[in-house]
Amino acid sequence: MKKLGLLTVVVCGVLLLLKTAEFADWGDPNSPASRHLSPYFLENSIKDSAVPNVVTAVLADYRGFDTMFETTVILAAGLACFFILRVRKTEKPKSTYYRHVPTATTLRIIEGAVLPEQSKVFKRIDSVWVPFDLILATTCKAIIPFIQIFALYVIAHGHHSPGGGFQGGVVLGASIILMAISRNLGAAIAHLKEKTTVLMAMIGVFIYAGTGAFAALAGKNFLDYSTLATVLGVDEIMARSHGILIVETGVAIAVMAVMVWIYYNLSSAGKQDEGL
Amino acid sequence: MGEILDFIIAKSNYWSYVVLMMIGLYAMISRQNYVRKIIGMSIFQTAVILFYVSTAVKEKAVIPIIAHGHGEEANAAIEASQYINPLPHVLMLTAIVVGVATLGVALSLAIRVYQKYGTLEENEINDMIREQ
Numbered sequence: 001m002k003k004l005g006l007l008t009v010v011v012c013g014v015l016l017l018l019k020t021a022e023f024a025d026w027g028d029p030n031s032p033a034s035r036h037l038s039p040y041f042l043e044n045s046i047k048d049s050a051v052p053n054v055v056t057a058v059l060a061d062y063r064g065f066d067t068m069f070e071t072t073v074i075l076a077a078g079l080a081c082f083f084i085l086r087v088r089k090t091e092k093p094k095s096t097y098y099r100h101v102p103t104a105t106t107l108r109i110i111e112g113a114v115l116p117e118q119s120k121v122f123k124r125i126d127s128v129w130v131p132f133d134l135i136l137a138t139t140c141k142a143i144i145p146f147i148q149i150f151a152l153y154v155i156a157h158g159h160h161s162p163g164g165g166f167q168g169g170v171v172l173g174a175s176i177i178l179m180a181i182s183r184n185l186g187a188a189i190a191h192l193k194e195k196t197t198v199l200m201a202m203i204g205v206f207i208y209a210g211t212g213a214f215a216a217l218a219g220k221n222f223l224d225y226s227t228l229a230t231v232l233g234v235d236e237i238m239a240r241s242h243g244i245l246i247v248e249t250g251v252a253i254a255v256m257a258v259m260v261w262i263y264y265n266l267s268s269a270g271k272q273d274e275g276l
Numbered sequence: 277m278g279e280i281l282d283f284i285i286a287k288s289n290y291w292s293y294v295v296l297m298m299i300g301l302y303a304m305i306s307r308q309n310y311v312r313k314i315i316g317m318s319i320f321q322t323a324v325i326l327f328y329v330s331t332a333v334k335e336k337a338v339i340p341i342i343a344h345g346h347g348e349e350a351n352a353a354i355e356a357s358q359y360i361n362p363l364p365h366v367l368m369l370t371a372i373v374v375g376v377a378t379l380g381v382a383l384s385l386a387i388r389v390y391q392k393y394g395t396l397e398e399n400e401i402n403d404m405i406r407e408q
Contacts, residue, residue: 005305013298020290021283027335029357034334038363039356046342046354054340054362055369063366070370077377081384161341166373255373262380269387 049225049240056158060165060244060251064223067247068208071254075205078258082198085270098122126184126274140182147175155252159241165248169255176260185268185275188260194272197261204254208247289330297323310386310396314379321375325368332361340365 024031041058051057059067098107101121155168180188212223220227225243226236234242267275284291300323303316340362342354386396393401 002306005302008305009298009302012301013294016294016297017291020287020294023287023290024331025286026289026330027333029334029337031331033331033364034356034361038361041362042340042342042356042359043354052342054342054359055365058362058366059369067370070374073374074377077374077381080381084381084384084388162339164369166369170373170376258377262377262384266380266383266387269391270384 048237049244050237051159051241051244053159053161053164055162056164056244056248060247061225061240064212064247067251068212068223071205071208071251074258075201075254078198078201078261081262081265085265086272087270097125099125124186126186136182140178144175144179147178148172151175151252151256155248156245158248159244165251166255168248169252170259172252172256173259173263176256177263180263180267180275185264185272189264189272192260194261194264197257197264200257201254201261204250204252204257207250207253211243211246211250290327293323293327293330296326308398310389310398311383313398314382314386317382318375318379321371325371325375328364328368328371332364334360 151171158164229239300320
């Protein structure tokens with residue numbers, strides 16, 4: 001099997017390598033990919049939507065349908081992970097672990113037993129990962145807010161610099177995942193519940209599709225943001241620019257929520273009590 | 277010999293993507309472990325993404341953000357050859373995020389397979405299915 005696989009791979013590779021002779025050279029300005037649509041996008045992006053970052057303009061305006069359904073695909077992937085993995089009723093674990101924070105002692109509470117006092121000094125920890133790294137937890141606690149601020153900047157500044165909904169959403173999701181990794185899954189779920197992530201994923205897609213549907217209801221084409229001009233009180237070109245920001249926000253919310261949701265399900269194999 | 281070398285150097289970017297793609301394909305075909313197959317799929321996907329992005333490059337061009345694209349100077353004429361092609365970047369931007377999400381689906385399927393059969397080795401799972 002391995003020899004047959006190697007043969008297949010080598011034959012495929014040689015065929016592809018021979019075919020590269022017909023491809024455009026590196027950095028050729030007249031390559032077929034750069035001749036047809038992209039000059040139009042580059043020359044008209046400012047005129048049409050006042051967005052200097054052409055990638056954002058193409059992403060959310062010229063190719064709005066594509067991006068909307070990509071967001072739907074991400075939502076579908078999150079739903080797929082949920083339905084494949086999520087366990088509805090988890091049996092209670094035999095024993096749970098707590099840390100007494102002032103003395104850094106680990107307590108194992110067996111089934112039926114209760115803690116002497118339910119206060120803030122006892123923190124639930126994972127049975128699979130008992131050690132506690134103070135430096136790691138404190139560092140992550142300190143940098144997570146800055147990561148989130150930076151993510152919001154990436155989302156909001158997508159019109160003028162590299163960035164936008166997808167990138168900002170992933171950074172935002174990564175900050176929550178970092179919290180889950182640096183402490184434990186329960187800490188992240190306490191901040192952002194699974195229900196909230198599901199709701200946010202739906203809301204994100206709804207914002208995008210709803211903006212399109214609003215344009216359609218107002219009598220123009222689906223996803224034609226110039227219909228927002230009367231609502232926002234700006235001219236049609238600026239309305240497209242603002243419309244792009246609205247849908248990018250929707251994309252960011254959906255992407256962030258789905259990334260966190262998938263991580264919750266994957267890291268705990270659907271049980272969502274304790275994970276990595 | 278010189279001609280072949282020139283040909284390789286002129287298309288070296290495509291050659292590296294083909295090599296990367298074939299590494300991914302070989303991992304998908306030859307490995308028995310499902311997680312390794314998934315890693316191979318990711319490498320394959322990376323090769324496709326790099327290929328797309330490399331088609332956007334133009335000589336002596338900058339990233340597709342219009343310089344001085346705000347305010348008074350925004351109406352200046354724009355030469356398309358000054359900026360690299362934005363279209364492959366848009367396509368790959370969404371493809372990367374969708375790739376991560378679908379990787380999550382693949383891994384969750386692997387977790388389910390492990391929960392059912394207790395192993396991720398393809399040949400062992402095939403034996404178990406035949407015995408049933």
